[in-house]
Amino acid sequence: MKKLINDPLRVADEEVEGFVKAFPSYVKKLEDVRVVVRKNAPVQGKVGILVGGGSGHEPFWFGYTGEGMYDAVIVGEIFSSPTPDAAYKGTKAIDGGEGVLYLLGNYEGDKMNLGISKERAEAEGIPIEIVNVTDDVASAPPSQAQERRGIAGNLFVIKVAGAKAEQGGILEEVKNAALKANSNTRTMGVALSPCILPATGRPNFTISEDEMEIGMGIHGEPGIERTKVKSADEVAEILTMKVVNDLPFKGNDEVALLLNGLGSTPLQELFILFRKIEEILTSKKIDIHKALIGNYCTSIDMMGCSLSLMRLDDELKELFDAPADTPYFKM
Incomplete structure (x- = not known):
C-alpha cells in the first residue's frame, strides 16, 4: 500500500483537521467530535440540514458544507457510521429555531445512530425530520425502492433541500422538497x-x-x-x-x-x-x-x-x- 498518511487509524481525524484549516472562511469544527458546521451556524430562523456517513467518499461529506447546501456534517471512520453523540452535538450546533432535517444514505448504522440522536434532540424540543436517499437502482428492485442505498444522487437531494431551507422553507417544506428530489x-x-x-x-x-x-x-x-x-x-x-x-x-x-x-x-x-x-x-x-x-x-x-x-x-x-x-x- 502506498498512501500519504501517518497513522492509519487517525486518517479520518487528520483529514478533518486539514479540511477545516484549508477552509476557515466556510467551516468550523466542534470540539471533541468529528463534526464540521458552516461558519455562521446556527442560522436563526432557518431549517438546519445535517448529513453524514462514513469517511472515504471525499469530497463527500465535508466538501459541500455551506450556504445553499447543508449546515452540519458528521462522519465516522472510513466506511463506518458516525456516532449518536456526534449527530446530537451537530444538531444542537445548527438549530436555528426551525428544526433540523437529517439527510441519510439509507444505511442501517447511520439510521440507527441518527435515530438515537433524533430522540435526544426531540426530547429537548428540537423538531427533527429524516429523509433516506434511495437513488441506487442496483441495490434493490423497484418494488423495494425504499430499501435502496443512497449513493452519488445524494448530491441532488442535498442541493434541492439546501436551497429550500435557504429560501426560508419550513421543516415540512424542506423535507417534502428532499423527498421529491429523491423520488426523481x-x-x-x-x-x-x-x-x-x-x-x-x-x-x-x-x-x-x-x-x-x-x-x-x-x-x-x-x-x-x-x-x-x-x-x-x-x-x-x-x-x-x-x-x-x-x-x-x-x-x-x-x-x-x-x-x-x-x-x-x-x-x-x-x-x-x-x-x-x-x-x-x-x-x-x-x-x-x-x-x-x-x-x-x-x-x-x-x-x-x-x-x-x-x-x-x-x-x-x-x-x-x-x-x-x-x-x-x-x-
Whole structure:
C-alpha cells in the first residue's frame, strides 16, 4: 500500500483537521467530535440540514458544507457510521429555531445512530425530520425502492433541500422538497477496481484485471453483474439504460446529470463516457439541463464511475439552480 498518511487509524481525524484549516472562511469544527458546521451556524430562523456517513467518499461529506447546501456534517471512520453523540452535538450546533432535517444514505448504522440522536434532540424540543436517499437502482428492485442505498444522487437531494431551507422553507417544506428530489433521482455505478483501506492496507474486494462489476456499491457492496471490461461506449449505454428504464425517464423530460468518478478514474475517461451518454439521451429526446462531471462522491481510490439523473419540473429546476457556495460545490 502506498498512501500519504501517518497513522492509519487517525486518517479520518487528520483529514478533518486539514479540511477545516484549508477552509476557515466556510467551516468550523466542534470540539471533541468529528463534526464540521458552516461558519455562521446556527442560522436563526432557518431549517438546519445535517448529513453524514462514513469517511472515504471525499469530497463527500465535508466538501459541500455551506450556504445553499447543508449546515452540519458528521462522519465516522472510513466506511463506518458516525456516532449518536456526534449527530446530537451537530444538531444542537445548527438549530436555528426551525428544526433540523437529517439527510441519510439509507444505511442501517447511520439510521440507527441518527435515530438515537433524533430522540435526544426531540426530547429537548428540537423538531427533527429524516429523509433516506434511495437513488441506487442496483441495490434493490423497484418494488423495494425504499430499501435502496443512497449513493452519488445524494448530491441532488442535498442541493434541492439546501436551497429550500435557504429560501426560508419550513421543516415540512424542506423535507417534502428532499423527498421529491429523491423520488426523481436514479443512479447506477460500475467498478473496475477495489479501493485500498488504510487501516488494513488491503483491497476491500477482489476483481480480476480484465473484469468490471456493474452496480457495485460505494463500500464494495456486491453489484448485479460481473463481466469482462467493456468499451467506454458499451459502459455508457449500460449505465444510461439502467437509469433511464428504472424511473422511467421519457422523451421531453429535462434532467440534471451527474457523471461521478469513484476516486481513480481520470476526467479524460469521464468525458469519453459523457459523449456517448449525451448521444443516447439526445436520441431519446431527454434534455440535459446541466451536467456535473468529476469526483463528487468517491470510494477512496476505486476505479469506476456512476451516472445519476434527476428529472426536473419547474420547482426542482429552480431549487437546483439556486445559489450555493461551499468549498467543493458552487452554483
